[in-house]
Amino acid sequence: MLEVRDLHVTRGATEVLKGISLEVLEGETAALIGANGAGKSTTLLTLSGLLRAKSGTVRFEGASGSIDLTKLAAERIVGEGLVQCPEGRQIFHSLSVEENLSMGGYLRRDRASLGSSIEEVHALFPILKERAKAAGGTLSGGEQMMLAIGRALLARPRLLLLDEPSLGLAPQMIERIFDVIETLKKRGTTILLVEQNAAMALDIADRAYVLENGRITLSGSGRELADNDRVRQAYLGIAS
Amino acid sequence: MSKNVPEVTRRRSATGLLALAALLGVGAALVYAAQATLSSYVVTLLALMFLNIALAVSLTVTNGFAGLFSLGHPAFMTIGGYIAAVLTYPPARKDFMLPDLPAVLLTNQIPLLPALLAGGIIAAILAFLVGLPVLRLKGHYLAVATLGLIVIVQGLATNWSGLTRGGSGLNGIPRLTDIWWCFGFAALAIYVALRLKFSSLGRAMMATRENAMAAELSGVSTYRVRMLAFVIGAFFAAVAGGLMVHLITVVTPKTYSVVLAFNLIAMVVIGGSGSVFGAVLAAIALTGISEAARPLEESLNLYGLSQVIVALALILVLFFRPNGIMGGAEPRLLRRLF
Known part of the structure; x- marks a missing residue:
């Protein structure tokens, strides 16, 4: 689904x-700790096109086939x-919860299915339905996080990037x-999760990478990294 | 929202349209009554107030919705004003007022509406050209660029004598605008602004203002959205300038200056940045105040008093209600109609 090669x-x-x-790979959850x-956030911002790579390629199985993202505009x-x-x-503070969510579906032209997608998000986060008319900035931190995830889901991600949820x-x-x-x-969403909370991230991840000073220093399954001595010492705070 | 059930949406928009027509009818009846009973001086004043409403509302699109800090309205008004004036001037008068005009302009005269549109379109193109480099930058570069634009346009109007008759300006412009034109234009500006505000494009403008990065991550091209907001504002400003010139029948390079930009921004901020209704209220109030202050200025020899009052009002509102009177929102009734 996503293949990053020698990205500078x-x-x-x-x-x-x-x-x-x-x-x-499609359907899996990968973690970057x-x-x-x-350089974790830099990685994600580059994938999204808000930062430009100096060199390297990002292959993505997108809606219009396999493409290189490094030259593509963010939208x-x-x-x-x-x-x-x-x-x-990064929610829109003065816009209502409802408006925040519909911003997620900004590029979608299928108005009818957008309604049912909003209902799906409401089912996942009932509080967002309750507070639909409230300004986004009045929500608590946790509720704002739910709003941010809900907004991202409404864009119908094939690959969802989560930066430090x-x-x-x-x-x-x-x-x-x-x-x-x-x-x-479980629903089959492909996820790339960036976290400092390594224990929880490795627990959930099928595949994981350790990023140190701009280089990938370790990779493997979530389980393997969680058992790795160096990871245990440096990121999980467990002395071996 | 309205997207979920199409059937309800249709019915709601039908009643909404009816209510809008009723609102427009009430406004028209008031204008008719005013025209029948009030002196022509007051009627002209009301016409000016309608133009101020249109100007404040169009600046709300640029500065309020998209959060740009444009001071460009006077420049676009000057452009729209001169273009509309030159195009509608009777050829007989052009012969001695503007003998150096190109032949096409010298012998031809067109009606007001196409002349207004010509001014609007040229101002929109100019806004596009200014926005092309400036809107890519982060920060308040647009304020500086549009401030410069005012100076450039004034300089052009002063020195391009063949087209503008230089510093003495154009007078005796045919009085083609009346209160109905101004009322209609204000209604149009309000309608466009509100439709925009409650559309997905308008929401994208406000999202860009709130958090440009998150807007980009939602698939909004913030550059394009800002450009649209800037160009729409410029178009409306130029048309308003054309209407105003034909109401006052005079235009000089200094008619629309930075002071006007300040007054318009005061209206937008006092009304509540991003609130169309607030901008309308503030435009009415500030037009009223500066007219009321005029006799005082003359009798007490305190010229500039109205400016002081406007500035004071701005400071007081910012102090007690930092988000303006309406705080960016619209009254619930309006929200239901659009």
């Missing part, structure tokens, strides 16, 4: 990604089905968000 990205004078390669500043990438739920929620949330809310990710996974 610079921000300002700094080379943030020094040639990373990774892949995500790493410390602050390792075209969303249209191809690569949809990102950005770090820090647990960031700044209460432990209970993190559990709920991961439950939802699990549900999406």
